[in-house]
Amino acid sequence: MSTFETISQFARMLKNLDQWLQAATAHAQKKSFDPDVLGQARLAPDQYVLVQQVQAACDQAKYAAAYLSGQKPPSHPDTEKTISELRTRIQTCVDYLGTFKASDFVGAEERRVAPPWMQGNSVRGDQYMMRLAVPNFYFHVTTAYDILRHNGVELGKRDFIGVRNWTDFSDW
Amino acid sequence: MSTFETISQFARMLKNLDQWLQAATAHAQKKSFDPDVLGQARLAPDQYVLVQQVQAACDQAKYAAAYLSGQKPPSHPDTEKTISELRTRIQTCVDYLGTFKASDFVGAEERRVAPPWMQGNSVRGDQYMMRLAVPNFYFHVTTAYDILRHNGVELGKRDFIGVRNWTDFSDW
Numbered sequence: 001m002s003t004f005e006t007i008s009q010f011a012r013m014l015k016n017l018d019q020w021l022q023a024a025t026a027h028a029q030k031k032s033f034d035p036d037v038l039g040q041a042r043l044a045p046d047q048y049v050l051v052q053q054v055q056a057a058c059d060q061a062k063y064a065a066a067y068l069s070g071q072k073p074p075s076h077p078d079t080e081k082t083i084s085e086l087r088t089r090i091q092t093c094v095d096y097l098g099t100f101k102a103s104d105f106v107g108a109e110e111r112r113v114a115p116p117w118m119q120g121n122s123v124r125g126d127q128y129m130m131r132l133a134v135p136n137f138y139f140h141v142t143t144a145y146d147i148l149r150h151n152g153v154e155l156g157k158r159d160f161i162g163v164r165n166w167t168d169f170s171d172w
Numbered sequence: 173m174s175t176f177e178t179i180s181q182f183a184r185m186l187k188n189l190d191q192w193l194q195a196a197t198a199h200a201q202k203k204s205f206d207p208d209v210l211g212q213a214r215l216a217p218d219q220y221v222l223v224q225q226v227q228a229a230c231d232q233a234k235y236a237a238a239y240l241s242g243q244k245p246p247s248h249p250d251t252e253k254t255i256s257e258l259r260t261r262i263q264t265c266v267d268y269l270g271t272f273k274a275s276d277f278v279g280a281e282e283r284r285v286a287p288p289w290m291q292g293n294s295v296r297g298d299q300y301m302m303r304l305a306v307p308n309f310y311f312h313v314t315t316a317y318d319i320l321r322h323n324g325v326e327l328g329k330r331d332f333i334g335v336r337n338w339t340d341f342s343d344w
Contacts, residue, residue, distance in 0.1 A: 009302050043215065044321040119339045127344050130181050135333055138310030145311075146318050149216040161307055167291045172299050 003068050003105040006129060010061035011097040013141050016162040017057065018090045020148055020155055021083050027153045036082045041147050048140075050147045052078070054086045057140035058093040064133035065097055067115065068108040068125050175240050175277040178301060182233035183269040185313050188334040189229065190262045192320055192327055193255050199325045208254045213319050220312075222319045224250070226258045229312035230265040236305035237269055239287065240280040240297050 028035035039051045048056060055078045066073035074096060080086050108129075114122035123132070145160055158165070200207035211223045220228060227250045238245035246268060252258050280301075286294035295304070317332055330337070 005298070005302060009306075012303070013307065043318050044324075047318075047321055117338060118341075121339050121341060123341050123344060126177070127341070130177060131184070131344065132333065134181075134306070135185065135310065136329075138307065139314050139317075139329075139332060142311050142314035143318055146215050146219075146315055149219060150322075152216075157308075157311075160311060161304065166289060167293050169290075169293060169295050169299070172295060172303065 002102065003108040003125070003129060004100065004102040006134065007061070007065050007068075007097055007100055007105075010064070010137055011094050012162060013137070014058065014061060014090050014094050014097075016159065017054065017141055017144060018087055019162075020145055020153070020159060021054075021087055021090075023155055023159070024148050024151075024153045025083055031152075038148065038151055038153075039081065039083055039086065041151055043143065043147055043150060047143070050144055051080055051086060053140045053144040053147065055080065055089065057137060057144065058089055060133055060137040060140060062093055062096060063115065064129060064137070065100055067113045068111065068129060069100060069104040070111065071104075174274065175280040175297070175301060176272065176274040178306065179233070179237050179240075179269055179272055179277075182236070182309055183266050184334060185309070186230065186233060186262050186266050186269075188331065189226065189313055189316060190259055191334075192317055192325070192331060193226075193259055193262075195327055195331070196320050196323075196325045197255055203324075210320065210323055210325075211253065211255055211258065213323055215315065215319060215322060219315070222316055223252055223258060225312045225316040225319065227252065227261065229309060229316065230261055232305055232309040232312060234265055234268060235287065236301060236309070237272055239285045240283065240301060241272060241276040242283065243276075 024038050025035045028038065040049050042049045058076065062076065063073050076089065076092060080089050109124065109126035111125040112122040113125050113128040114120070145155065149155055163169070196210050197207045200210065212221050214221045230248065234248065235245050248261065248264060252261050281296065281298035283297040284294040285297050285300040286292070317327065321327055335341070
């Protein structure tokens, strides 16, 4: 479970998230409502709406890849309002993650990571990944999934994990 | 991010989950309702209720530790009905995870893992951890958190991650 493999897993999960958004669009069309209504859905009044959950999931993956490789993270402004725009945001992030090679993360675990919000403090790269990036990333993708499920979109655990069936892992 | 460190992170998140359940109990007492009502709450009619989310989170952690170390997983029957019983279940799982040492996971990444539900198929240990155990574990802890938030329990991202504040990582 190298840093590179974790970044690759983030990319896989973002592609799964894109599939859920496609299912959400199909669900809305079947029920004759505007799919972008789902973009403003949330599970608690002081939680992010779906649009923000997707933006945050992308950002967690992007910042982890940038910080752990010592690169400057690219700016992806939070301007999305529609499901279609969210899908483009996901693709932009997946494309960015795809620019990394395993060798970009040599020494990543010992690297000090100091995001602006830590206000001058820092943590080791391995701690950043394990205790911040991974839980935050899965928090946002899972909450995006749960918002869709709560609103009737037909999804299941196979869609979450991204597996065709539970006994065939031949493409892994 | 060794297998042992991932198991340690699961234990940390389960302790966070225990804190959320304590907050849920306090919330219910403040609002004068039975806290165990929350145990039967869910976000979609065909999703697990809170009790099952907690049981599943514990199981994902337990099975990962057992499979990746080549041990037989202990049986923890899903008999919990109350928040108090769920807290005991979490403690039982955390105690089990605490029995492992880093050396128990030597060779874990190359080990073949063949849970009964794979019906004779198997995946490598590193694939099992990265693509099944970690996403499934975070799916269940996040959904447990989201069920509580959806029902008004006052929790925030610091509670999810388990950090006192966002600029002090001196105890990490």
